[in-house]
Amino acid sequence: MRTSRWQIPALLALILFLIAFPYLFTQPFLQRTMILIIMWSVLGLAWNFLGGYAGQVSFGHAIFFGLGAYTSTYLFTEYGISPWLGMIAGAVVAVIVSAIIGWPSFRLAGHYFAIATIAAGEIFAIIFRNWKTVGGAVGIYIPIVRGDKLIDFQFHDSKIGYYYIILAMLGLAALTTYALERNRIGYYLKAIREDPDAARSLGINVTLYKMYAMALSAAFTAIVGTFYAQFVLYISPNTVFALNISIQMALVAILGGTGTLAGPIIGAAVLIPMAEYTRVYLGGRAGGLHLVVYGLLIMIISVYQPGGLMAIYKQWRQKETARKMQQVTDAAAAGKEG
């Protein structure tokens, strides 16, 4: 993407705003909403590595989210291992599982891959519901550690600690995406997305590169899974291995625009406040209303602009550039005549 004059100052302003946010807005509800927006931005970016750049639409990413949450939580509750170490362990587990799922399912093309990921997601939900060692269907409560120390990954007096941790994760995911866009691996993935046969005929091992993308995607998703567990302090198969999570990850990226850096962040910024506000204001009376809105959004995006909000913005900018160039040529023509 080309950068225009105002993009860098705007980006710096956004970063400063995000850093100052918890001090500008001290209400717990706003802080919580912002944490969720950022969390889903990171999840959208994570999904985007596979779904956006490699073009493999997954509806099973809750697997990696759940594995991250369960690995760190189990290691902490059973062995007292710091969730920070558990987070790394969770990412490793997720990468291994992504290879086990990816190896057979990348042989499937298009829709069949998406269906396979839904099935895989359900298998993991069922396993964890019945696995007594990790709490079965009841799940695991994470014991509260007072003191709000960074090393404990728990904050009770204020949510600011969580806020900066997830903001740092967003920074990491955004930088990784930025690097991927400029790295040859990013170009290989885009080539695979556009035309897998042509990519193969150039000597690109398509399955292998898809697996790289999935591993990267799984690792980031698992890290956020640990964050979620520490934020909520309770996990169960129905919350972390839910199909809902997989769908929302995909939706955040698709709404904003897949295969772009800003897309998943914009998608989360639009979708999450909407979900939170409908939940708060309509919660009791119309639970699940936000799901209806999601459904409508999917329909609107797929009919109107499959490229998402980013594509709508790009279209607008192209028109704007064309208009300006027309003005310049008109002016030049007028100058010649005069």
Place this chain on the structure above:
Amino acid sequence: MLQVEAIEVRYDDVPALRDVSLEVKEGEIVGVIGSNGAGKTTLLRAISGMRPVAEGAIILDGVPLHTLKSHEIAAHGVAHVPEGRGIFAYQTVLRNLYLGAFLRTKEERDEMLDRVFELFPRLYERRNQQAGTLSGGEQHMLAIGRGLMARPRILMLDEPSLGLMPKLVDMIFELVQRINREDGLTILLVEQNVLESLEVADRAYVLETGSLVLEGGGRELLDDPQVQKAYLGM
């Protein structure tokens, strides 16, 4: 160099190629001509591993290609320029060419890039443009250029003249000949444009509904009454 030995290729049990044998020698331009649906594209897809070979063998200098995967076949020096070009429309011209050199070192890539720009000055002019914004003829040039970037031992072209205006068709065939002569590149050319391809081909095969019915020198086939009647309308 390349031997196709009695291969059969099927789509859902229906054979698209039956008992097809052909040979390409080092430094040759070999044409495979035939009408729509004769199995020309299937033949190239079988050689480059995108279509499984049910029977028979495909051998490149002793290496059995039919047992390998597409990307491994590419690594053995087979470049397939697909029909309908198969360029990456949302990436720049330069990026498309770089992708062609996936298997090459940076030095080899840059050296080959100079050669491709020498052959196709238009691609140099448009190197930073998105490939999808090129004209049809330029996209053909890009597809061929991308195939060359791999420094293949054999370049397979699937209907490089398809959908181009006559002037551009002449230009593409001239380039095919130039690449063959100046770079010593072996070329397997699949075409519906019988007249032009027989003029540049050293040898050619005629494919009809999945079987080879004729073979001979390019000029020889041009003079063949059967070919003249069926393909040249004489």
